Each structure stands twice: as C-alpha cells, then as structure tokens.
Amino acid sequence: MKLILLGTSGSAGMPQIGGPDGRGDWGKTDPSEPRNRRTRASAVFQTTENKYILIDTAPELRLQLTACGIPRIDALIYTHTHADHVSGMDDIRILNRLMGGAMPAYATADVWEELKHRFGYVFRPITGSFYSRPVLRDHTIIAGQEIEIEGVVVKTMGQDHGFSRTLGLRTGNMAYCIDLVRMDDAQKAALQGLDLLVIDCFSMSKDHPTHAGLPTVLNWVEELRPARTVLTHMGPEMDYATLRAALPPGVEPGYDGMVLEVAG
Template sequence: MRFRVTLLGTGGSAGLPQIGGADGAGDWGSCDPAEARNARTRASIAIESAAGRLLVDTAPEVRLQLTANRIARIDAVLFTHAHADHIAGLDEVRILNRILGAPIPGYSDERTWDELVRRFNYAFKPWQPPGFFRPVIDTHRIAPGETNRICGLPVGIIGQDHGFIPSLGLRIGNFAYCTDVMRFDDEEFARLAGIDTWVVDCFTHGPKHPTHANLDQVLTWVDALRPRRTILTHMGPDMDYATLLAGLPAGIEPGYDGMLIEGEVT
C-alpha cells in the first residue's frame, strides 16, 4: 500500500518567527526571513493512505496547517506526547468530528492520555448525537513495541527519551517519524533498523540540548542506521534552511512546512 506524508509543521515549540523582533514582526534568530521555508509552524504531520488520513499531533496552528495543505478530512489522531506545542490545537478536533460525522479515534500512551484528560476533560465525555459542540475523541491506548493498524497502515510505535518525559515515535514500513527525542535506548533504537526515510528531531546545530537532538547527535544516529534519506524537523531559530541545505552531508536535508514524502508498505 502506498501512503503520503505531509510535514504540516517543522518548527520548534515557539515556531518561527518567534514572537518579538526589533519591530515586533517576529524574531527569526539566525534564519533568513526572505527564505519562505524558514517560516515554520509547530511540529506535526499527516499520513494519508487509501483507507484514510492519520494526523500526528494537534499543533496550535493545526487549522491553518490543514487548510494550507488542502486536507479536508482526518480519520484518526495520534499524540506523541502532551507538551503544549503538540496538543494545544486539540479543540480543532470538533470540526474534524463534524466532517467525519463521528467521534475521532485517538491513539497515545497511558501517560499522555492521563494528561490530555486532565487538561481537556470535555473532549473525552460521551458523545451526545447528533451534532458536535465540542471535540469528541475515542481513546485507544498504545505502547512502544506494538504495531497498530491505523487508517489501513501498520503503525509501529517507538519509545523515545524526551529528556524530562517519554515520547512516541512511529514507523510505517521503511518510513519513520521521530520528533521530540534526545535519546533512544538500545531496544527502541533497534526498531529503526532498515529504515529508508527518516524524519527526525533536530532542534539546533549548537551544543547538546536537554530535551532535543542536536545536529551532532542526529549525524551519529544516521551513521548507525544508514537511511537513504534523513529529513530534519522541530528546528529552532539557528537552523537556517539554505545554510543547512548547503552544509549537510548527502542524504540529509532540512524539512519545511508543506513538504511531501511518498512511502510504501507491504
């Protein structure tokens, strides 16, 4: 089965430009504001197969991300963890419910559901047909090491160390998506063996970060895994698109909002 991945957002937790700047129009850090691919919303992707579309995380800009990429329907949502830049758009699920005409299946681990229910308790109350005046999510618990059939695709779950909390990565066939990670243990890293295309967290090319991979760490991982193509995401304000593109080794490139990736799984 073929599938398509859309990188809806490739920015760090503050997006780019960040709020601020000398004129109040935004702080671009060391990134060139004239390069459109430096404009980054918060990290999220959509995965589309013939059986439906899976949204990974509900970024604060999810409404704008979906409309910009002409994605009119989502059939399921997977949450990688409960940090605000990955869940703050959860209220937009209400409109996705209306389009779907039903509660939307949601997938995450026990820890993330506990936090989401605490912060968005109204989204997890029983549906009161026929309409949707609030989001309604049908929860499914997943865990690292499992493979779950979601939107017709076998979605393998990868455990990740996000510094102060765990997060989830995913693998479909020879494609993997690992945002918000600074370390893998050996068992979870082994789940990435043989991947062809890897979208991976790379917040900075500066010193080691307490919660995110930096470029040196990503290069070490790539040297071990040898994917054909590595695409950087969750990039911070020192990650200028053109500078990265010119300086990265062959097979490694910065992602950008709206980037499309084709995949296939048997």
Template structure:
C-alpha cells in the first residue's frame, strides 16, 4: 500500500523562533528569520494512505498544523511519549471526535498512558453521546518490537533512549520516524536495517546532548544504516536550513514543516 508522510512540525521543544528576542518578536539563534523553512512548530507527523490518516503526537500547534496542511480528519493517533511538546495539543482531538462522530483510537506504551491519564484524565472517560465537549480517545497498548495494523498499515514500534525517559519510534515499510532519541539498544536499532527514508531527531550541531541526538551522532548512525535519504527533525536554533543544505553529505537533509515524503508499506 502506498502512503505519504507529512512533517507537520520539525522544531525542538521550544519551537522556532523561541519566545524572546531583542524586540520580543522571537529568538532565532543562528537561523535566518527570512528563510520560511526555519519557522518550526513542535515535532509531529501525519501518515496518510487509502486506509486512513494516522497522527503521530498532538503538538501544541496541532490546530494550525492540521489547517495549514489542509487535513480535516484524523482516524488514529500514536503517542511517542508524554513530554509536553508532544502531547499539549491533545484537547484539539475534541474537534476531531466531532468530525469522526466517535472516539479516536490511540496507541502508546503503558508508561505514556499512565502519564496521560494523570494529566488528561477527562479524555479517558467514556463517551456520552451525542456530542463532544472534551476529547475522547480509545486506548490501545503497544510495546517495542511489536507490529500493529493501524489504518491498514503495518506499524513496527521501535524502543528509544531519550536520556531521562524512554520514547517510541516507528517504521512502516521503508520509512521510519525516530523523534526524541539519543541512543538505541542494539535490538531496536536492528529494526531500522534496510530503511530507505529515515526521519530522525537532530537537536543540535553542538556537543553531545543529554536527551537528543546531535549532528555527529546522526551522521554516524546514517553511516551504519545507509538509508537512501536521512531527514533531520526536532531541530534547535543552531541548525539553519540553508547552511545545512550547503554542508550536509549527500543523502542527508534538514526537514521542514510541510515536507511530504512518499513511501510504500511491504
């Protein structure tokens, strides 16, 4: 089955520009504010096929991400972990419930569900038809190494080390998405063998980071896996789009909000 992946957001936890700046209009770091591909919302993707649309994480800018990309319906959600930049838009699911006229199936691991229940307990209460005054999600458990059929696509779950937490990546056919990772266990890294297009966390070009991969680490991973295409996401203020395009090795590129990637599930 053919599918496409849309990068809804490619920024770090503070987005870009970050709040601040000399005039209060935003802090860009070394990134050129005149380059529209440097304007980054928080990290999220959408996977779309004839079987439906899968949203991966509910970023704080979810409403804008969906409207900017003309996405009017969601059929399922995958949560990679419970950090605020990946879940703070969960309340927007209420409108998606209204469009679907029912609860939205959602997938994550036990640790993430525990945290989401503490912070969004109302989203886990049974639906009381006919309307939606709050989000309503239908929970499904997943674990690293498992493959689940979601919207007709085989989604393999990848366990990841996020420094002070564990996160989930995913792979469908030749496309993999690995946000918020600084290290892989050997068995989980093996799930990426033969990947064609890899969307991967790369927060900084500076020294090693305690919770995110830096550029040197991504380059080393890419040298091992040798995907045809490696796309950087979750980028911080020291990763300027044009500078990266001019200096990265062939086959490695910065992502940007709205980038569309074609793929095929096997």
C-alpha cells in the first residue's frame, strides 16, 4: 500500500496570496525551498492492485493528480466539507469520463447534507454517456465504521476539528488524520501499532482553534509511538528545513508529491 500526499498546506495554500511584490506571502518559510510550495491538503491511497482511493477534492485537484502521475481515481472519501477539502469537486467530471460512470464516494450523513446543499448538481444522474459535469454516487458511513473500498478495509474515526467533526482514516498500519485539534481515547485506541501516521500539524507552537500545533502532535507521537510520522496541513510558520533539523527521529515534514509506502 502507498499513501501519496497530493497537497500538504493549510487552507490558504503556500505561498498565500499577497507578499511585498504580490508574488506570494511565504510567512516564516524559505521561498527558495521547493518543498515549502504547498497545495491544499489531499491524499491518495494506492492499493497493491493499483486502485486509487482519493481523500478529499482540494481546489488544485487537477494539478495534484497530473503532478503525481495518478492516471485515474476509483473511489473518493470526504473527511469534511471545509472549502479547502471540497472545492476541486468540478474536476471529478474528468474522472467520471475516465471511469465511464458515477464516482463512488463515502462520507458521513452531515457531510452529504451539506454537499447536497452546495453542489446539488453532482448528485443528479446524467442523461446520456457524456459527463459534462461531475456525478457522485454517495455512500453514507458512520464515524467509527469499517468500510471496504476497492478490496481495502478502511477504518474511520471521528475527530474533533474545533467547531466541527472530521473523519480520520486508517488502512492496515497506516493512518491519515487531517483537520483535528484534539484526540479522544477512542481515536487513540484506533491508532495503536502504526507503521505510518500522517497527521495535521498547522503551527510551530500553540494549537490553532481547529488544528493541532507541533507540541500537541509530538505529545500524540510520544503516546502512540508510530514507527514513522509525517506532518501535513502545514501553515505559514512551518519551514521545511527548520522542521527537518528540529524534529525528533521518526518525525518529518511532508511535502506535495511525497510517496509513503507501508508493507502489507
């Protein structure tokens, strides 16, 4: 199994719009380090049978898939409905054309309710065979449920994202936990024995109201002891080289296009 990080930034992307010359605000990061250029957080599970399960549709979805050499998508999971995780929705129509059908998509009932309000047109079946717009086939799941997608068992877990809830995902001994600020005992129990943890880490010091900061993440690592931890959803304080030098063994910053492989 592989986990491919399509995008590793916070909700504004890196660099953010602005900066002294209008060519981007790099925050505390080094503009000359290519790994500090980040698109919005999204990832793909690539199965041993070369099936591709997409997690969220970031605004840069087309750029991300083409940059990472991902030729198609077989199924989709939404973690939650914040704009940085859903705004690439319209690129799904090209994926529909490639698969010749509606995209199987998995999310909780509250996510579907919100997406049906904002993107009602993607839930209507298409007449004819040409996908002029995206079409999803929605499957409702409950946080904590185990689902089988494309021959792979994915364990979902409810997460505390400050003012809302999100889904964390585990398959085998790898987990992808995006957009969370606190972790309850049920989630900690579900994250035992990991070879790989990809985890939300927005800031260097204190927690953001909806995202964990580095001290909180390092406490989780201490407690859960995953073999390898990779940080994602990084904000403008998170400089690649600074993190690389400062993080303890087994913990590293992610970057767009990073391919993570776990046996089994």
